[in-house]
Amino acid sequence: MTSGARVRRPSHGPGSLLEVAVGEFITRGYDATSMEDLSRAAGITKSSFYHHFAGKEALLRAALERALDGLFPILDSDAARTGPPLARLRHIVRGQIAVLVAELPYVTLLLRVRGNTETERWALGRRREFDAHVAALVREAVDAGEIRAGVEPALAARLLSGLVNSVVDWAKPGRGTTTLADDVARAAFEGILPAR
């Protein structure tokens, strides 16, 4: 410690501040979190925080971009573009779980966005793109006869997204992701509570 040392964390880059901010956004909710809250959590003043980010919405945008940049590449992989629709869906679901756990706070924030600001509407639009891609694939699988009769594609797609996304509500970062992805995929395709 040199002279003039202060009670403060090692030193913040923009990435570190974003991490702190997203953590606060998740525990308090985006709207309920003030810039004062954020700067206190980061150990600097409000003004210093504004030196690194243009404002509250800029922080939200950066976080949402990170989540979307994790999710969309899943759709571009070979395993998601070639082969039988059902196998492609299984790969996408597993990929979603992996990204969801790896980028947990960012994806959590993305899934809570409601569309109040332009940034939020943009993120919502991107989410709908992703879901529409999955929904189209579900319809393909049903049309190809890979799915048992009586399954309504639109409903199945919504329930599938709901099931996968609900994992953010209890997932812990850095656990056995592969096992979790397997288990969730099995639950989606064979039932959460399959009878013997």
Add this chain to the structure above:
Amino acid sequence: MTSGARVRRPSHGPGSLLEVAVGEFITRGYDATSMEDLSRAAGITKSSFYHHFAGKEALLRAALERALDGLFPILDSDAARTGPPLARLRHIVRGQIAVLVAELPYVTLLLRVRGNTETERWALGRRREFDAHVAALVREAVDAGEIRAGVEPALAARLLSGLVNSVVDWAKPGRGTTTLADDVARAAFEGILPAR
């Protein structure tokens, strides 16, 4: 119209105001909605709104109570307390979907609560009670050998809640509830996308 008539809706009771408020809470988010927003949506002034409700949090509490008063009786019905665990679970899931659709805005609000205020923490606690009851029943079903081998009870319970609750994100009020309850229950127990 008598003399002095104003451009205003028919006349509000507390129930009507709660309905308006919950609608605003859902579209804008609770924290992002101001008392000014609420009174404008109701067609009265802020002061008039305070005449009917002590404040913003009192509105939230009334809404959350309504949601919980719809959900908990599901657990008390005969069909939820007697018979094989798996059949009881099926009945509860169907009941959840029915209440969820019948009380859509109130349940939606309940599922978005994060625990910022005392009211929110109370509602979260009640939610956990409900989920714990379901989780215990899932474990019973697994222990009784009603479920195919390899299903982890704690995970299955979480995924089941996630699947059911995700319905609020796209459900429309006043549709064919029975059919929806059937479809969601089948997806939960036999798979969202069961292979042929």
Add this chain to the structure above:
DNA sequence: GTCTATAAATCGATAGAC
């Protein structure tokens, strides 16, 4: 039961010194 007016606190954001 509704209104106008306003208090008291907090909000996001900026100016400018060091």
Add this chain to the structure above:
DNA sequence: GTCTATCGATTTATAGAC
């Protein structure tokens, strides 16, 4: 890159007339 100080708008809530 951090700070103190502050602006202007907005927020929850109340006082008091009609």
